[in-house]
Amino acid sequence: MYLLVYVDDLILTGNQSTSITTFTRHLHSEFSIKDLGLLNYFLGLEVMHDTEGLFLTQTKYANDILDRAGLLNAKPVATPLSISDTFTTDGTPFSDNTLYRSLVGALQYLTITRPDLSYAVNKACQHLHSPTEKHFQLVKRILCYVKGTISHGLVFTRPATSTILGYSDAD
Known part of the structure; x- marks a missing residue:
């Protein structure tokens, strides 16, 4: 249990x-x-049950982020970042730091079911203190990737045999 x-x-x-x-x-x-x-929705996570196991997704949450960013009708891209994209510290400061932080924080929560976003979102997080226009453009690219992969999530299949595992945070 x-x-x-x-x-x-x-x-x-x-x-x-x-x-x-x-x-x-x-x-x-x-x-x-x-x-x-039966669990269907919890803290932004959608849970779908079938005989094989569970599928976790954050489709509604991702749509909410895209709506907040004004990118519901954006053209999807194939990758969260291109190989030439870099988060450098120089450039024109972004005018709305709160928007940048809000979108990056929302993307960070989205990585619960979207580990494919982790690297790009981590890079965006490293510039929360002073984002530039280029940083915001890269965050928008991540969001365009989310748009194209909105139904992605995690699949948990039922194991063939049960084992007992215990975890503890002994601080």
Whole structure:
């Protein structure tokens, strides 16, 4: 059984429905909870279930970013950056630092289901303190790539055998 807690939202999943039911009943006896059933949408992540496993995407979230940037009708590109694109520190300062930071932050959250964006978004993040016009053009290119790959996401298939794994952040 897996339990994900984010502020006042919970996701509970596992392969033994009796354990989940018992745990949910116990939670309900201690707290006021509402069971929303099968997970479909959580914190901008869309979850699709099938017999093979799960597909996670952020299509709605990506559309919202494109809308905020005014790029819903943009022409898609094949890669997030071209081989000649570089994030240099020189150039004309970008006039709206807040917009740049907002779009780059949104793209950073999009990398949860889009690891193909990680390198380009990381490069854009390195210039949050003083973006230039060129930086903003490169962020727009990343967004044009997102436009062309809007339905991409992560596939999690059911394993053939179960194993127990434990992770801890021992700080």
